[in-house]
Amino acid sequence: MTGNLVSALTPAHLRFLEGLFPGEGLVTDPAAMAVYGADSSRRSAMPWAVVRPKGEEQIVELLKWADAERVPLVPRSRGTGMSGGAVPAFGGIVVSCLWMNRVLDVDADDFAAEVEPGVVTAEFQALVQKHRLFYPPDPASIKMSSLGGNVATCAGGMRAVKYGVTREYVLGVRAVLPGGRIVNAGGRTHKNVVGLDLTRLFTGSCGTLGVFTKLTLKLLPLPESSATVLAAFPSLHDCLAGARGVFRAGILPTAMEFLDAKACWAISQIREVPWPKDTTQAVLVLKVDGGRETMAAELSRLERALAPSGPLCLFQGLGPEEEEPLWELRRLVSPAGFHLGVDKLGEDVAVPRGKTAQAVDGFQAIGREFDTHVVCYGHLGDGNTHVNIFYDAKDPDQAARAVKCKEAVFRLTLSLGGTLSGEHGTGITKGPYVSWQLGENERAVMAGIKNVFDPNGILNPGKGWS
Numbered sequence: 085m086t087g088n089l090v091s092a093l094t095p096a097h098l099r100f101l102e103g104l105f106p107g108e109g110l111v112t113d114p115a116a117m118a119v120y121g122a123d124s125s126r127r128s129a130m131p132w133a134v135v136r137p138k139g140e141e142q143i144v145e146l147l148k149w150a151d152a153e154r155v156p157l158v159p160r161s162r163g164t165g166m167s168g169g170a171v172p173a174f175g176g177i178v179v180s181c182l183w184m185n186r187v188l189d190v191d192a193d194d195f196a197a198e199v200e201p202g203v204v205t206a207e208f209q210a211l212v213q214k215h216r217l218f219y220p221p222d223p224a225s226i227k228m229s230s231l232g233g234n235v236a237t238c239a240g241g242m243r244a245v246k247y248g249v250t251r252e253y254v255l256g257v258r259a260v261l262p263g264g265r266i267v268n269a270g271g272r273t274h275k276n277v278v279g280l281d282l283t284r285l286f287t288g289s290c291g292t293l294g295v296f297t298k299l300t301l302k303l304l305p306l307p308e309s310s311a312t313v314l315a316a317f318p319s320l321h322d323c324l325a326g327a328r329g330v331f332r333a334g335i336l337p338t339a340m341e342f343l344d345a346k347a348c349w350a351i352s353q354i355r356e357v358p359w360p361k362d363t364t365q366a367v368l369v370l371k372v373d374g375g376r377e378t379m380a381a382e383l384s385r386l387e388r389a390l391a392p393s394g395p396l397c398l399f400q401g402l403g404p405e406e407e408e409p410l411w412e413l414r415r416l417v418s419p420a421g422f423h424l425g426v427d428k429l430g431e432d433v434a435v436p437r438g439k440t441a442q443a444v445d446g447f448q449a450i451g452r453e454f455d456t457h458v459v460c461y462g463h464l465g466d467g468n469t470h471v472n473i474f475y476d477a478k479d480p481d482q483a484a485r486a487v488k489c490k491e492a493v494f495r496l497t498l499s500l501g502g503t504l505s506g507e508h509g510t511g512i513t514k515g516p517y518v519s520w521q522l523g524e525n526e527r528a529v530m531a532g533i534k535n536v537f538d539p540n541g542i543l544n545p546g547k548g549w550s
């Protein structure tokens with residue numbers, strides 16, 4: 085719903101913004117604004133203006149004014165989102181939360197921390213580690229993304245197999261709603277069943293319900309140590325059988341990632357790889373964590389669980405220093421993929437865990453059907469596969485085939501009882517497909533909820549579920 089919103093800022097609007105955001109708090113220079121109009125989805129649109137609040141008071145005044153004037157606002161943190169959630173594709177003022185980046189409290193007795201939304205995820209994790217505490221969510225963008233963006237997208241990560249995704253670690257959200265209303269959802273307790281769970285509603289709301297100003301996050305005791313195994317397999321099926329063998333041996337790994345044959349090939353183009361290049365069709369990377377004295381035994385258990393599926397080779401890392409080179413190979417898949425095409429459609433579908441093998445087989449078959457490079461990799465342990473479709477956008481035929489390929493991937497995913505997005509959110513790239521997954525009744529309930537939070541539809545318009 086963008087119909088009742090203004091379509092541009094007037095001189096009076098700009099005068100208001102200059103007053104509320106003095107000096108560098110307001111950006112209107114197109115060159116400076118351009119960076120705030122793009123995110124990692126590779127989509128972009130020019131904002132009408134960018135504001136950089138230093139605190140909640142400015143956000144309250146902004147949301148009062150914008151609601152009265154019907155000016156659209158697009159909350160934004162670090163712009164690493166993969167679905168265009170922070171792109172002002174339907175116009176509006178970008179509200180950058182980067183200047184609100186203080187860690188307000190870390191409490192080792194409460195196992196809780198309070199932060200502003202602009203804190204960089206990896207910096208927060210490093211800080212709590214100094215207190216022997218652990219914040220598990222680890223999106224691969226951890227060194228760049230913010231906690232506010234992570235909560236707004238309910239970011240996942242490699243450790244989700246054992247520790248779950250961001251929503252498991254959000255105890256409370258303080259947010260400003262259109263009209264300047266402040267809502268305190270949840271709190272500092274690890275259990276809370278008073279009223280409806282607004283904290284969960286905010287988590288994954290992608291900037292459509294309110295602008296977060298403070299987050300209360302749950303922490304765990306820091307595991308003493310960890311260990312990693314990388315195993316190469318002669319077929320994807322052997323690799324998936326290996327993964328099943330690990331679960332069946334009663335092991336719950338911290339992370340369980342896989343790379344298909346094209347992903348392995350692409351990585352080998354930019355880095356010396358340890359696996360045999362001519363016979364490897366899939367790679368499995370597993371991590372376990374726990375007490376220091378048990379790690380060597382855990383590694384042996386992992387090896388025994390993998391053995392029946394016939395790995396070509398196994399590499400071990402005990403402790404972060406030895407593990408890092410193995411995980412570095414997994415992280416390289418994203419940049420390496422561009423050896424297969426200059427543009428990509430990056431999907432993050434998820435299927436029920438038991439359907440992963442069927443799904444990956446199907447995605448690869450779809451790639452062959454449309455004569456397009458489809459690379460599958462990712463979070464095998466929780467059924468969330470990254471399906472990257474590579475093509476050249478300058479070639480209309482390739483571009484059309486890539487879209488058909490993506491739609492076929494979506495259809496297959498849904499037919500297996502899956503979801504179009506396991507962690508990136510729908511934003512603008514998947515927005516048009518939401519009705520493929522959600523029925524009319526579900527969408528109507530969601531639209532009703534949106535209307536309670538944002539009756540005039542000023543927050544992140546066009547990124548909903550209709």
Ligand SMILES: Cc1cc2nc3c(=O)[nH]c(=O)nc-3n(C[C@H](O)[C@H](O)[C@H](O)COP(=O)(O)OP(=O)(O)OC[C@H]3O[C@@H](n4cnc5c(N)ncnc54)[C@H](O)[C@@H]3O)c2cc1C
Nearest residue numbers: 161162163164165169224225230233234236239240291296
């Ligand atoms: C290399 C790479 C790897 C990635 N790996 C993963 C991964 O493993 N798992 C995963 O889940 N994602 C991953 N992502 C996607 C991305 O990093 C996450 O979606 C992340 O949570 C976005 O955080 P951000 O700070 O960049 O938010 P932005 O991109 O700035 O914003 C994302 C959304 O949050 C909203 N938002 C931002 N701040 C606020 C606020 N204060 N209040 C309300 N709404 C707000 C925005 O409107 C937008 O809808 C990856 C991205 C890259 C580039």
